[in-house]
Amino acid sequence: MARTVNTGIDPHALADPAVDLVRTWLLRAQENQRKNTQKNPAEDRLAAVLQDPNGLEFTVGFVDRVVRTEDTKAAAKALQDIATLTPQSMPATDRAQIQAGTALSGVLPSVVVPAARTRLRQMVGHMVVDARPGPFGKSVKALRLHGHRLNINLLGEEVLGEDEAKKHLADAEGLLRREDVDYVSLKVSSVVPQLSHWGFDRTAERVVERLLPLYETAATKGTGKMFINLDMEVYSDLELTIEVFQRLLNKPQLKNLEAGIVIQAYLPDALGAIQRLSEWSGQRVADGGAQIKVRLVKGANLAMENVDAEMHGWPLATMESKQATDTNYKRVLSWLFHPERMRGMRLGVAGHNLFDIAFAHLLAAERGVTDRIEFEMLQGMAT
Incomplete structure (x- = not known):
């Protein structure tokens, strides 16, 4: 048996009201941003990296092959490969750290890889939460504060x-x-x-x-x-x-x-x-x-x-x-x-x-x- 559904308003009629609503949201967001004096250096740094032509490939490769690889020797080898993609938009100090880490990763993987992982966690901490019990609990608590x-x-x-x-x-x-x-x-x-x-x-x-x-x-x-x-x-x-x-x-x-x-x-x-x-x-x-x-x-x-x-x-x-x-x-x-x-x-x-x-x-x-x-x-x- 066929059913008749009353569709009410034509969805096409919502195009202009949707644009008006987005405009309102953006103006409100800009106002909130002006009132918010707190800056997130890590977030700004990551945004700069992702604007680079190699930024996305570098970041994804770092997460998948260095951070998530449990074998430190394999992670060190991956770091050497990924270093060639280091974005020029990164601050000079970060690029220098990557170059130094790459040079030492072959002989000191147990030192270089944990340091590299820590550095990346600082950059993507607002996007990827550390799963270790202590840091994870702190992140969840902070995120829940806004309801x-x-x-x-x-x-x-x-x-x-x-x-x-x-x-x-x-x-x-x-x-x-x-x-x-x-x-x-x-x-x-x-x-x-x-x-x-x-x-x-x-x-x-x-x-x-x-x-x-x-x-x-x-x-x-x-x-x-x-x-x-x-x-x-x-x-x-x-x-x-x-x-x-x-x-x-x-x-x-x-x-x-x-x-x-x-x-x-x-x-x-x-x-x-x-x-x-x-x-x-x-x-x-x-x-x-x-x-x-x-x-x-x-x-x-x-x-x-x-x-x-x-x-x-x-x-x-x-x-x-x-x-x-x-x-x-x-x-x-x-x-x-x-x-x-x-x-x-x-x-x-x-x-x-x-x-x-x-x-x-x-x-x-x-x-x-x-x-x-x-x-x-x-x-x-x-x-």
Whole structure:
């Protein structure tokens, strides 16, 4: 039986009001900035580095190959490689330290690498939180002072072996057991190594078996005490992630557990995925179960998708342009923002484009779903 949905206001009519709202926000932000006399030298230094042509490659390489590599000799070798990309926009003292560290890293890796890691933590501390118990607790306390709820995402997107997978899951569980953490994100690729999409059902069951104990622990903690978000990495994991999410929450012992999943708007499949989740979650709530949380993002793995498509001679899995992605993002919001379509879910509007945020804010008010949405941003990426 077909259902008729009253769409109310035409979303196109919100374009000019959204621009006006963004203008108001920017003026207010500029005023707040003028009143704020505190400066963040590390933040300014990192901004200067990222403006350099080699800045992003240098910073990402430093984080992935020097900071996260446990073997100090391997990290020292990586430092020697990355040093050739040192941005000229860095202060002379920082460039000199990198040159000195590079020269000594071959003979004193146990001294140079820890010093390099400490220096980078100082630069990216407003974006990447130190996971060691002491520094982590201090960072969480400071971030919570402004009333924000924190979604903690452990670095390490894809694991290569069983030991690494078990460690990543144990680290996530350790975070959730802390009193100051109630929201952690995981990816299927970070808890099960070498995922095979050929044996789809068995692979899904492997991931469910690995995650089920953690979800059962969350269910025993009570609503809101432990929230697990199933994140998304690459297009090939889309269907697997949705399948694992639904299989987990269909378990009788998890009927009353609220949990989350991420959908990436730069995938043409995003609207269809949202529609399926809307129908499934609505039925789950109708049957007496808990609602779900969907986090809608643009997508952050375009470079990887491009390389994968080019290497295999496949069509690109993502939308063909940023404009198409932005359009798809708004298409999903426009379809979803109706009370009956959101009766089983909340939506996290995630992103840093103020025009999209303003559009979502105004559309939610017009459609009467403001109580079903919240706004999310990456720490350090926006103020």
